[in-house]
Amino acid sequence: MLRPCDAAFLERLSASLPSDTLAAPAPRYLEEPRGRMTGQAGAVALPRNVEEVSVILRACHEAHVPVIAYGGGTGLVGAQVGQGDMLPLIVSLERMSAIRQVYPTENVLIAEAGAILADVQAGAEDAGRLFPLSLASEGSARIGGLLACNAGGVNVLRYGNARDLVLGLEVVLPDGRIWHGLNRLRKDNTGYDLRHLMIGSEGTLGVITAASLRLFSRPVVQGAALMVVDSPEAALRLLALAQARLGEGISAFELIGGMGLVFLAEAMPHLRQPFAAAPDWMVLIDLGLSADRNATDALEGLFAAALDQGLVHDGVIAASLAQRKEFWNLRESIPEANRHIGAISSHDISLPLSAIAPFIERAGQGLAQIEALRVNCFGHLGDGNLHYNVFPAPGRDRASYESLRDRIKTFVHDLVHQMGGSISAEHGIGRMKAADLVTYGDPVKLAAMRAIKDALDPHGIMNPGAVLMQQEMKRE
Amino acid sequence: MLRPCDAAFLERLSASLPSDTLAAPAPRYLEEPRGRMTGQAGAVALPRNVEEVSVILRACHEAHVPVIAYGGGTGLVGAQVGQGDMLPLIVSLERMSAIRQVYPTENVLIAEAGAILADVQAGAEDAGRLFPLSLASEGSARIGGLLACNAGGVNVLRYGNARDLVLGLEVVLPDGRIWHGLNRLRKDNTGYDLRHLMIGSEGTLGVITAASLRLFSRPVVQGAALMVVDSPEAALRLLALAQARLGEGISAFELIGGMGLVFLAEAMPHLRQPFAAAPDWMVLIDLGLSADRNATDALEGLFAAALDQGLVHDGVIAASLAQRKEFWNLRESIPEANRHIGAISSHDISLPLSAIAPFIERAGQGLAQIEALRVNCFGHLGDGNLHYNVFPAPGRDRASYESLRDRIKTFVHDLVHQMGGSISAEHGIGRMKAADLVTYGDPVKLAAMRAIKDALDPHGIMNPGAVLMQQEMKRE
Incomplete structure (x- = not known):
């Protein structure tokens, strides 16, 4: 109790x-x-x-x-x-917001859990290095929370999820014992990987108090392009082409649906739109290259090859770093435009890459059978991560859809699950999706999670009701 | 019982x-x-x-x-x-050696646990992709075992350890229940990361039966160079320079000590040595670049810049893929030459990168005080992973050191531990290092491991005595 x-x-x-x-x-x-x-x-x-x-x-x-x-x-x-x-x-x-130490030669930075992500990024930059985790809330999100939920963001394609950026942790276990695991090693096969168990456990297994984080060389040459594609399918083929040509030089590959541009025009009319007519689908490609390379050449070459293969039919390459920033500003304003329109339901989902195009098609058809709706689908295509958000038809408000909200959510999650996807790509389970995890999660995995939870936190004090539902978690 | x-x-x-x-x-x-x-x-x-x-x-x-x-x-x-x-x-x-499916568009391959690594590499290559895990025993090591021990190898610098190449697992838990976790998702934040808990647990928490593995674009342009450096310190500075110039294009960065070349000359005199006089230290740099690049140019540019900074004083760039293979053959023959000479003790260790040069110096001095010895130190410098092997002085055999073996091992492990390193970088703990894990491991981590072990395997049937010592593991 x-x-x-x-x-x-x-x-x-x-x-x-x-x-x-x-x-x-x-x-x-x-x-x-x-x-x-x-x-x-x-x-x-x-x-x-x-x-x-x-x-x-x-x-x-x-x-x-x-x-x-x-x-x-x-x-x-x-x-x-x-x-x-x-x-x-x-x-x-x-109050534990210090960057304890930076080791530029090792590409390692040790931050306390309360350090704000933007400060960690700046600390890395001061040492001539890059800490690549980057997401909308980086000005207020703190390292401990970002690791507790294994945050994603825009650079996962190249650098991995938050968990992939961690070499070691300092953690206080539920009974107060301190695990001193702040190593700075790239290889360490000495027992079970508690680091990855703590990362993503959302505060239910312990409190992360510090982390040793991986840094990277800063890409010297940067560039970006917006390319218009016919379909999500074409966007995926463009991604494969880009990876074959440019390898790890691709830092981000973001899908933007036409509805996003429509919402932007409505909510933020001052933003300059890249194309005269809003295309159905476009992608934002971001490159970070080493000093000996030229981003414009690389993007022009990619565009020409994609045009040859019929994958793209329009595009604009950033002529300056300022224009690159403008492209990113467009992408990052979509969530704000969404809030302006007012979503009925929002879904942070992921799918196997080859299921993305069929999912978008089937989800659109299924939702149309429920009611007149608009969908703004955008996201981190390279990671198979869509933000699939459902909105009222023009002229209607979201209150009129109140009775359909659960049906819409269940339809989307059922379809994601059927197609081998995840109902939480990068946000986690928390309390909002704890019941969904019971519905869609593998029961054997859930039982193993519960056994681990009971073993490390026998009184169930750590964040009760998050991830594991409370009645599931502790039956005293 | x-x-x-x-x-x-x-x-x-x-x-x-x-x-x-x-x-x-x-x-x-x-x-x-x-x-x-x-x-x-x-x-x-x-x-x-x-x-x-x-x-x-x-x-x-x-x-x-x-x-x-x-x-x-x-x-x-x-x-x-x-x-x-x-x-x-x-x-x-x-008998479970099938490659169940390859998804080239998704860069995913699903292999059963019994698939031999070389067959998985070949399966990826047939699909025009790369599975980058690569190590000496790839012709007989099987995927399940490689994941159970989180294998490393020569491409960790670029592609990560074995665990970093896994998207999903199918695992039979100790009580026979099957966890169906073979997803193909790049982002999936639905609960604790059992995948990473199973990987590296060396068969003590369950049996991995299949894995969905990440594939990569094949680097189109390959190249390699051997560069002579004055010291391990200079080698690390060369690594930093190479990373700043070539980013993720560096597939491997291997340190080779002069003793390795001496042993090769003795054990395998037919092998062509790259330099007339065996240098004290050299590095093997391997590049894998995209189609638009030239490896020789990149390596020549690196060498010139390194020469300017006084980091290198000799070098040879592979003029052909055959010569690149010859360089790798040299590197990969060192363990065989070691076996020919006969090590007193072998150490698979890792260190923070900035501790590598001081470790090599202090270890050499300390061993010299124990007895006349030879050291062949080589390894995956980019990962901070040294294979630090201790041999008899010329003209003596290893039997005459029998009484010193424990003292040598303890000295090396103590020093590694003092300097923030790991006594098992890539081989794991198994039974040979289970006592060392008790000596050097964090006691809170060990207690948490034991609690997890007891929760998932209450009768202690899975690989008893491996990783956790048997008396530590189960006290019935």
Whole structure:
């Protein structure tokens, strides 16, 4: 049985900590960024170092008080928002925001969990290196949370997901013990990979307090192009052609549906549109090359070859870094335009690459049978990751679709599942998709997860109700 | 308590399986490849599909009979060799050697666990793709074993360790349940990452029966060079320069110590040596570039820049693919030359990159104080992975060092540990290093490993004594 983070518990805990470590939880700790959930908490703890995190977790473990580890609060699946009848202690890592050390020769940077992603990127840049994790919320998302949910973003195609950028971790386990695993090794086969188990476990198995992160050489030559393709199928063939010609030089390959441009024109008319008539499909290709190469040549060569194969029929290559930025600004404004229009339902999904085009076709047909709808489908095509968002028909508002929301969501998720895809590509499960994980997840995997959870967190104090549903998680 | 795989158990098990599934264990299943251990087993099971593996594991789970999953038998730490007073059932995956499917558009190949690495490489090549895992035993090592020990090899710098090449797994858990996790997704954040937990667990948490593997574009343009450097320090600076200039185009960056060339001259005098006088240190740089590039130009440019910075003072660029092969043949013959000379002790270690040069210096000095010795140090410098092997002084044989072997090993491992390195970079722990893991491993990590092991394998039947020492693992 969990017990509340009440005054008596807080009084006992405060005796073991510096006086300003515990505070009443400001509203910002209790709000989900899109306003879809509001949480509750007995207090927020603001530890300054791993030892204080250890003291806090040991006390919660002994008292059976639930803990929610808190990063930048930018997660989109409610993993950071306590729900139900529990009263948790929020442990915010915001005071542990140091970049402890940069090792340029090793291409390694050690950051505390509370370091903001943009600061880590800047720390790498100051050392002449690149930390490639990049996503919309990088100005407020913190490393601990980004690793807890194995964040994705726009550079996964080239550099991998967040987990692929981690060499080592420092983690406080649920009972307060500290795992000192901050190594800086590229190869280390000494036992089970706890690092990857902690990454993506969304605060349910421990609190990440620091990470040693991989850095990369900064691509010296950059370039980008927008190319108009007939279909998602053609976009995928263009990707294969680009990979064959340019190898790892492709940093991002983003699919943009015509509806995205329509929404942009409506919501943000000041943005310059790249083509006179909005194409049905286009891709944004971003290159990062070594010093001896020329991005414009590479993109022109790719475009010519793609034209020969009938894969593209229009395109524009960025003539300057400013224009490249403009292309990216267009891409990154789509979520804002979406918010302006107001989605009925949003889906962060992934599919095997060869299922993407059939999925888009079948999903469009199926939704049309439910009701008149608009779909804005865009995303990280190279990773098979679509943001598939469903909107009201023109002139209608989303309230009129309220009764259809569940049906739409279930239709999309069923189809994704049937086609071998994932209902959470890069956002995680949190609380919003915990029931979906029971529906669509492999039951043997779920049972193994539950066994691991019970083994490492026997009282079930770590982020109860996230990832594993609470009744599934602990049957005392 | 574990029970033996005896005649009564085998009789019961055989009733649930096709008649030729169980056999007496041929000697090859019981031998460690370097002759350092001999094992025992009650029988070998040769299942044809995942369902038969499931039947076998369920029976072993119920009867508490130990299981050793067996791949190609090439592992170097004794994980595949049963020891002590137990009588295990060997489950060989050799009949499950199919490449189930290749998806060239997706850059994915699905292989069964018994597929030999060279066959997987060939399957990828037939589809115009590359499966980059490459190591000396690729003609006999099987995918299941390679993943169970998270194999490394020569292309880790560019493509990652074995674990980084896996999108999904099919695994039979210790109680016989099948986890169907063979997805083909680049992004999938639906719960704990069991994939990475199974990879590297050396058969102690389940039996991998199939894997979906990442493929890559084949580099069209290849090239290689040998460059003479003054020191390991200069080699690392050359690596940084090469990465800044050529980015991910560098497929391998291998350090070769002068002693390796001396041993080659002695053991394999027919091999052509690249330099008239054996240099103290050289590196083998291998490039794989896209079609629009020229490897010779790239290597000449690198050499000129390195010469300017005083990092290199001699070098030879492969004039043909045949000469490139000759360079690699030289590198890959070093282990054979080592066997000819006869090592006192061999160490598969990794270090933070900036600790490599100081380690080599301090290790050399420390060993010289123990006794007159020779060291052949070579390895995958880009990964911080050294094969640090200690040999008798000229004219002496290794028997005369027998009493010093433990002292040498302990000295090397202590120093590696002190300098933040790993005592097993790419070979794993198996049985040979299980005691070392207790000595050098983080105790909190070890306790978490034990908790996970007990949760997933409550009777402790999976590869008992490997990775976790038997008394550590199960106290019934």
